[in-house]
Every structure is written in C-alpha cells, then in structure tokens.
Amino acid sequence: MDDKDTRVDPALLAGNRRPAAGYRATHFLWEVKEGVATVTLNRPERKNPLTFDSYAELRDLFRQLKYADDVKAVVVQGAGGNFCSGGDVHEIIGPLVKLKAPELLMFTRMTGDLVNAMRQCPQPIVAAVDGVCAGAGAIVAMASDLRIGTARSKTAFLFNRVGLAGCDMGACAMLPRIIGQGRAGELLYTGRALGGEEGERWGFFNRLAAPEALAHEAQTLARQLVEGPSFANGITKTMLHQEWAMTIEQAIEAEAQAQALCMLAQDFNRAYEAFVAKQKPRFEGN
Template identity: 30%
Template structure:
C-alpha cells in the first residue's frame, strides 16, 4: 500500500508509514490529543481497506502522534449534532475495526500518554498492546452519558471478565499502565523511553513469522467464545488444512528437522 507523508507539518489525520513488511498507522491530530473526528475515522477505514488487499503486509502498528495515543472521540463533532455525528464517526470506525480483525497480519497497539474512549476501544482490538509505564487509560463513555463503541463491550469481558469489565465501563475511572497489565488489557508496560524499541522488536518478530497461520490463529481465538466445541473443531481443521497447503508449514517442518530457525515468508 502507498504511504502518506510522515512530515509532522502535514494536515493528514492519519500517517501511514511503511518499513518493509511492517505498516504503522499513526493517528495525527496532536493538537487535540488525536481525538478521532470524521476525517480521521474515514482515513483509518480507507487504510484498513488497503491493508486488507495487500498480502505483503505482515504486521500493523497503531500509535499516536504527539503526547498521546488517542483521547477518544472528537466532542465538537458530537456537540454539533449528537445523532448524526455519532453515525458519521461510528460507521467508518466500525468498518476499520472489522477489517483489522480479519487481517492475517497481527496488529500491535503502541500506547503512550492517554488512551481514552474510542482510543481505548481501538487499543482493545489489537492482538498485542504495549504501553509506556506512565500511560493512563479511561473508557470514559459513561462520564459523557453514553454507552461504549468500537467493540469495547465485545473485547472487555473477554479480556478481563464480566465483573471487571462492568467496573471499568460503569465507573469511568482512570487507571494506570501497571493496572492495565495486571488486568490483562495490555501485553506489557515498559519504561516510556523504551517503548519504541519494544514495539519494533515485537513487530519485527511478528513480521518474520508465518503470516497465514497468524491470521487463522487470531480469527479462531476471536470466534471461539461464540461457538460450541464441534463447530470450533471443524473451523480448526479447515484452518489447519489451509496451512498444510502453505510454503511456511513446509519450511517450519524442514527447519525443525534441520535444527535451524525457520525462515517464514508469509506464504
């Protein structure tokens, strides 16, 4: 996929940066702590559509420009017309979240500063979330008198259990990166100065892995809580059959016998 300019002076609401097989989607409204407005939501949807068509992408990173990951939805959009504003925001955001979940490429959220509202909801859709140890989180919707969106009600109970999910959602209280890690909302909290390096290390590892198998694994895991065992076993068998046709499985087996690291190509 093509990349947008990464110059901080650009007015683009989303920066797309490519490094080999790794694509970084950087929310870019730093003056508003990256609060998502309609142009940003549409840009994220368009980027997700492009990613869905690009088999050469093997890892996706979500991050924010400036001082935070994302402070939630743009309240000016909702203040002008709550009903239409919500629809204009949620339609592209929901499509983006759906497309990102369907990718073969794993998705990492790199969180610094604040992740609130829609920012936290988007983070929850990632396969891995790494956060600066001084990051702050708040689902926050209830403080505005509304329910949550962008899949938060789907992800939270799966990650932390129903009781903790209700606490996070209904009390609207801020919590820290160590708490988020303890509750299972993030993969790891790291010193802020080490966040970039930690994310890049994980992204490089995932980008060199068996991408088709990753895709099946992430979709199987997401579907497992809504299927009975027989249905899940059938889905697993179909996914394994697809992987059995892949060059990566053959490479993995040969590498095992040769006692060397596998050189997966994502095929």
C-alpha cells in the first residue's frame, strides 16, 4: 500500500488536530514539553484562587485538548507551595451574593462544565497537590485522573462552611467513587480538611511526595503516560467514566467493542513485534 492510500486527508486533519504548544494562556501558566502539558495556577500571593475568567479559560482549554495532537498527558499544579484555595472570595464570592437565579445558574453551570471538560479530554490528568487544596481547588484535584500529594497538603471540600451544599461540580457523584460513600459524606458534611497522609490512606492520593520533589514526581508520572499507547489510554479514560452509568453486562460489551478498536491501532502491532524481538515497545499513539 503506497503513501497515497495511507495518508490522512489534510482537510480532516485541519478540523480535528490542533497543536496546543502555541497556546498563550491569560489567567494561568501553560507549557507543553515532550507531550506533557503543564497548567500552573499562578496567583501564589492568594494561594492560587480561581476567578470567573480563569474558570472559563480552563474550561475552554480542556475542551480544546481533545484536538491537540501534541499533548499526551496533562499536569495541573499550583505555584508557591499551594495548589488552589478555591473561588476567589473578592472576585467570585462577593459578586455572587448580588446575582439573581439565572446568573447564578450560569455560573454554577460554567464551573460544572470545567469538570466535564476535564473528564472528556482524552489525555490523563495528573494533579500535583501541595499545601492548600480547597473548594473548587479540591474539585479540580478530584476531577483529575491521578493525584500526587504531599504530607502537608490539606484538601477541603468546604462548601458547607460557606452555607452551601456539598453537591458542587459533581462532588457527590465522583468523590464517593474515589474514597467511598461514608468518607465522602464526612468531608462534604463537615468541610474539614483531609491531610496528606490520611488522603493517601483513603485513596484520594495515589501516592505522596516530598514538597520539593512533587513537581518532578508529577512530571515523571506524566512522561510515563506519554510513553504508553496514548490512543488506548484515551479509550481507558473514556470507559472509566462512561461505565459509571452501565450495568456489568453493558460494561463488558462496551469494553469488548473498545478493545477491538484498540486492536486495530498500530501500537498493538508494535507491542507484539517488540515482544517477539525481546525489546521495549515504542508507542506512537496510532
């Protein structure tokens, strides 16, 4: 089969593949290096709170990542020894108390759309959590696929502390699946902080790292994901989320279809050929 038969139509590529390395972030730091994209929440003097603008930009960026052919994994971190203190009290909470129901619903739907965008982008997301991780910051960590914390990290779903329900941005659906119903209820009803070591025992964190090594550990994990079969990893992420709403029988059939699709990818052939040659496979994501 010649190249003419195997090449992808340029018009199809133009509509479905857009490199993300050239993106210029406005409300946080953004870097793409060797397949790993890094989002750094960068307001360290306020412990990296979110604003209306940063919520919207993060939502739109994660939506765009489904088209990014140069990003295979994402790291989300905070600057200055903290992850994220949640919604900015002065720039979000203050204005919210003056809004009417339609505008409030507009806001809560926007914040929920950030979680949807994180779940729907095909790249695995690694949250590197140090220090304060509160409110919406805790949600961003929760919505990531993998979490590395530190012993000094404090994760608090503190909506209860400001007179709101714990059911924010998908917390009542996702948090119990990560740490269990009883433990999730305790955090959502009380708003207390979950320490790093306790968070690792409960399964919220995959593992802990020393604060000075956290960024390196997160990047190392992300690079391991980049070296894997990125197309298949995207399928795994999709199925992990979609199967929440399936019966076991439906999930088995969905996984049969998904796995058959992955068997059509060249990475499956590369893995076999590498095994035969007693070499480590070099995956290319196709």
